[in-house]
Amino acid sequence: MMLQEKMIMYSSKSSKGTLFPLRSMLVFFIALFAFYVCYFSFTQIALENEEEEMNDTEERAKVTCTGPSVIPYEQMRYVHFPRPMSYDRGECACTPVRFFIVVSMQRSGSGWFETLLNSHPNVSSNGEIFSVRDRREDITSILRTLDRLYDLDWRTSAAKNECTAAFGLKWMLNQGLMDYPHDIVQYLNKKGVMVIFLFRRNTLRRLVSVLANEYDRRTKQLNGTHKAHVHSREEAEILARFRPEVEVSSLIPSIRDAEQSVEACLRQFRATRHMILYYEDLIRDDNALSRVQEFLGVPVRRLSSRHVKIHTSPLPNLVGNWEEVRETLAGTEYERFLDE
Numbered sequence: 001m002m003l004q005e006k007m008i009m010y011s012s013k014s015s016k017g018t019l020f021p022l023r024s025m026l027v028f029f030i031a032l033f034a035f036y037v038c039y040f041s042f043t044q045i046a047l048e049n050e051e052e053e054m055n056d057t058e059e060r061a062k063v064t065c066t067g068p069s070v071i072p073y074e075q076m077r078y079v080h081f082p083r084p085m086s087y088d089r090g091e092c093a094c095t096p097v098r099f100f101i102v103v104s105m106q107r108s109g110s111g112w113f114e115t116l117l118n119s120h121p122n123v124s125s126n127g128e129i130f131s132v133r134d135r136r137e138d139i140t141s142i143l144r145t146l147d148r149l150y151d152l153d154w155r156t157s158a159a160k161n162e163c164t165a166a167f168g169l170k171w172m173l174n175q176g177l178m179d180y181p182h183d184i185v186q187y188l189n190k191k192g193v194m195v196i197f198l199f200r201r202n203t204l205r206r207l208v209s210v211l212a213n214e215y216d217r218r219t220k221q222l223n224g225t226h227k228a229h230v231h232s233r234e235e236a237e238i239l240a241r242f243r244p245e246v247e248v249s250s251l252i253p254s255i256r257d258a259e260q261s262v263e264a265c266l267r268q269f270r271a272t273r274h275m276i277l278y279y280e281d282l283i284r285d286d287n288a289l290s291r292v293q294e295f296l297g298v299p300v301r302r303l304s305s306r307h308v309k310i311h312t313s314p315l316p317n318l319v320g321n322w323e324e325v326r327e328t329l330a331g332t333e334y335e336r337f338l339d340e
């Protein structure tokens with residue numbers, strides 16, 4: 001209707017004034033079309049040149065990996081088709097691979113979480129790569145280490161096979177991560193690496209676990225070996241017998257420090273593609289692990305771990321000086337840790 005009315009208006013006003021813009025519009029469209037044709041053929045030529053320079057293997061990978069894809073557009077940056085030097089990805093050469101890091105703190109369940117991840121046939125999480133000091137000396141060595149890892153040539157006990165579809169590492173806040181947050185975020189976004197934050201809500205329980213673990217490091221209660229994680233009820237019971245005394249004068253400052261580190265981390269890494277997990281939710285919520293697998297783009301499976309939880313009793317039974325701890329936290333913002 002509207003268009004017709006306009007056309008009628010134009011034809012009734014057959015003066016030069018209306019003819020001129022029509023003609024220039026026509027010229028403009030012809031020019032645009034010509035430009036489009038030229039541009040298209042140039043890119044075609046450029047593509048052909050590029051292809052000539054490619055190796056046989058690369059070409060094969062390229063050709064077979066460009067089939068119809070079900071990957072949502074916003075995830076394209078996080079999907080990779082790496083070609084490792086030390087092995088052939090074989091039948092899975094065109095199975096997309098996601099890169100990830102698990103960001104956590106000591107005694108927050110990340111060891112257990114990683115064994116769960118590694119029980120998935122398509123996930124390979126390669127441990128605390130940055131526990132080795134040389135690899136985190138400066139930002140250059142950090143980025144070089146990450147590059148080496150994500151080439152998929154990095155062989156650890158977590159290495160799977162050619163069908164790995166999610167490949168990553170575990171990175172603790174005190175392993176250089178918080179020393180160069182800006183550069184690391186930039187790297188992660190450029191490289192297309194996703195982040196899983198795994199923290200523990202009850203910082204008091206985490207502190208108790210840290211103290212108990214430090215004690216076992218010194219005393220090696222299990223027949224002379226220190227174990228940070230155990231695989232049997234028996235071992236867990238032996239380790240849980242020790243009830244650490246908590247230094248109450250520094251308790252609130254240490255809880256606050258820990259909480260501030262988590263907040264700083266979440267703030268500085270919020271521009272990454274990420275998900276936030278809490279240890280407590282992992283324990284209670286069966287769907288938490290499905291959400292992790294969906295996030296990593298792998299088929300959802302039942303995951304399992306041989307790890308046995310060490311401290312299962314209520315907090316009052318785990319701390320030597322419980323009364324003192326209770327009095328210190330009662331009435332503060334951290335009182336909530338006492339009831340869990």
Ligand SMILES: *[C@@H]1O[C@H](CO)[C@@H](O)[C@H](O)[C@H]1NC(C)=O
Pocket residue numbers: 055057058083
């Ligand atoms: C490509 O070919 C060159 C020389 O033939 C070889 O050195 C290089 O490793 C090849 N790259 C890949 C990814 O196959």
Ligand SMILES: *[C@@H]1O[C@H](CO)[C@@H](O)[C@H](O)[C@H]1NC(C)=O
Pocket residue numbers: 092095121122161163164165298299
């Ligand atoms: C997962 O691994 C299996 C066997 O290793 C493989 O057949 C399958 O294609 C892989 N799936 C994905 C999504 O990578």
Ligand SMILES: *[C@@H]1O[C@H](CO)[C@@H](O)[C@H](O)[C@H]1NC(C)=O
Pocket residue numbers: 222223234235238
């Ligand atoms: C310690 O060693 C003894 C004897 O070898 C064995 O029976 C026991 O199970 C061991 N305990 C643990 C916690 O490994």
